[in-house]
Amino acid sequence: MNVKEELDCRGMNCPLPILKTKKAIDHLAQGEVLKVTATDPGSCNDMDAWSRRTGNPIVDKNEGNGEYVFFIKKG
Amino acid sequence: MATQKKLMMIASRGSLDWAYPPFILGSTAAALDMEVSIFFTFYGLTLLLKDLKPKVTPSGNPAMPMKMPFGPKWFQGLNWPMPNMIINNVPFFDSFVTAMMKKTFKNKGVASIPELRDICVEAGVKMIACQMTMDVFGFSKHDFIDGIEFAGAATALEIGSESDMQFFL
Known part of the structure; x- marks a missing residue:
């Protein structure tokens, strides 16, 4: 996957990963992909909700070692 | 994209613990492309002061x-x-x-209140200070941050009547 920008939200708690993600995605052009790494377990559900509301699909996600990685395509 | 939703909140308390809900929900709602208005009244009005020092008891x-x-x-x-x-x-x-x-x-990696308030301002969250509370507690307009409006109950209710969600905090 062609990742345009990476965002490190490790150590941040609700709602910072969402706020930072929104800010980062605003700078991208349509179709570009943002990779977000977070450690907040709550961000899994929250990122889904944010994605549904804003129309920026999560095209892939994985987790391991207490980290959650999201690949978000700007819609 | 879903149709734009409107959130309206009344923030009536000004302690550190109660400063979090309006600013967390306000900044997050803006990140979810919602239109957000917060009406700050009674002790909640102090959350708009330039000198922001909420305490908890x-x-x-x-x-x-x-x-x-x-x-x-x-x-x-x-x-x-x-x-x-x-x-x-x-x-x-x-x-x-x-x-x-x-x-x-x-x-625990939670943002501070000044940080969250700045994000709300930056994200265009509409903040309205209760004029009556300002008069009662003896504040003047220059005690507050820039970019806010001053109004009363009728304004809060009008915004509430046009919103999808109304929270009293």
Whole structure:
């Protein structure tokens, strides 16, 4: 996957990963992909909700070692 | 994309713990492309002051867990029951509890209140100060941050009637 920008939200708690993600995605052009790494377990559900509301699909996600990685395509 | 939703909140309390809900929900709603208005009234009005120093008091919040933000994990997990005698009589106990709570928030990666308020301003959250409260508590407009509006109950209700969600905090 062609990742345009990476965002490190490790150590941040609700709602910072969402706020930072929104800010980062605003700078991208349509179709570009943002990779977000977070450690907040709550961000899994929250990122889904944010994605549904804003129309920026999560095209892939994985987790391991207490980290959650999201690949978000700007819609 | 879903149709744009509108959120309206009335923030009526100004302590550190109650400063979080309007600013967390406001900034997050803006990040979800919602249109957000917050009406700050009574003690909530102090959240719009330039000099933003919200405190928290355990005497008003008897269910508050009393835990330490430092030391090994087992130590941080301990609860320190505080008799009212101490909570109400030890000088500066509220300042101590406020400092502990701020430290805990910081350790857990939670944004500070000034940080969240800045994000709300930047994201275009509409903030309205209650004119009546300002007069009652003797504040003047230059005590408050820039970019806010001053209005009363009718304005709050009009915005509420046009919103999808209305929260009273």
